[in-house]
Amino acid sequence: xxxxxxxxxxLEVSIFADDLFGENCYVIRRRxxxxxxxxxxxxxxDRVRQLIDSERLTLEHILVTHxxxxxxxxxxxxxxxxxxxxxxxPDDLAILDWETIPQYPFVPSxxxxxxxVTALTHGMTLAFQDLSLRVLHTPGHTQGSVCFLFGLDCYAxxxxxxxxxxxTDLPGGDMHxxxxxxxxxxxALPPKTVVHPGHGPATTIEEEKLLNPFVPGG
Numbered sequence: 001x002x003x004x005x006x007x008x009x010x011l012e013v014s015i016f017a018d019d020l021f022g023e024n025c026y027v028i029r030r031r032x033x034x035x036x037x038x039x040x041x042x043x044x045x046d047r048v049r050q051l052i053d054s055e056r057l058t059l060e061h062i063l064v065t066h067x068x069x070x071x072x073x074x075x076x077x078x079x080x081x082x083x084x085x086x087x088x089x090p091d092d093l094a095i096l097d098w099e100t101i102p103q104y105p106f107v108p109s110x111x112x113x114x115x116x117v118t119a120l121t122h123g124m125t126l127a128f129q130d131l132s133l134r135v136l137h138t139p140g141h142t143q144g145s146v147c148f149l150f151g152l153d154c155y156a157x158x159x160x161x162x163x164x165x166x167x168t169d170l171p172g173g174d175m176h177x178x179x180x181x182x183x184x185x186x187x188a189l190p191p192k193t194v195v196h197p198g199h200g201p202a203t204t205i206e207e208e209k210l211l212n213p214f215v216p217g218g
Contacts, residue, residue: 035057076113
């Protein structure tokens with residue numbers, strides 16, 4: 001068994017897609033303890049909270065790939081419930097308009113501003129008990145977009161999708177940067193790395209290098 005396979009054996013991942021945007025929230029659990037991580041809790045927060053409560057999980061981090069509202073709508077409430085520190089790249093604080101966000105009709109009524117406890121940077125590692133994950137800064141969809149690498153599993157937010165890439169026509173978006181991030185950071189990962197995107201089904205680095213029409217590998 002390889003190290004990556006051994007790591008996967010220790011973890012269980014639950015995926016919750018919201019009904020409005022199809023945004024994926026991932027809850028990553030240790031099989032041997034009650035420790036867990038949440039990646040991008042959004043409008044599906046009620047189902048995420050139900051899992052945490054029913055399994056009596058201890059949330060150790062709330063991990064944010066970027067600051068768009070569909071990925072952070074549930075962050076304040078989940079932090080209030082669990083006390084888990086919020087980890088996000090500071091460059092995306094600029095796109096969080098705390099006065100405007102509560103006016104969106106789909107945003108939870110209890111949404112409030114939140115503080116980032118762990119400011120993410122490229123290459124840093126975050127401890128998950130005796131395991132660790134690595135942060136990859138992949139600007140382009142937003143200036144502060146990051147991916148979380150856990151062995152051969154990459155939680156990619158809206159940087160890379162199955163046969164697609166994140167849009168770059170929103171504030172902070174940059175087509176040249178997202179292409180650079182994908183080609184030089186994500187495509188440099190092992191081919192068998194599984195990409196868990198912020199929307200849609202999983203894919204692999206190998207597949208996207210061959211088949212992604214927006215950023216072909218080479």
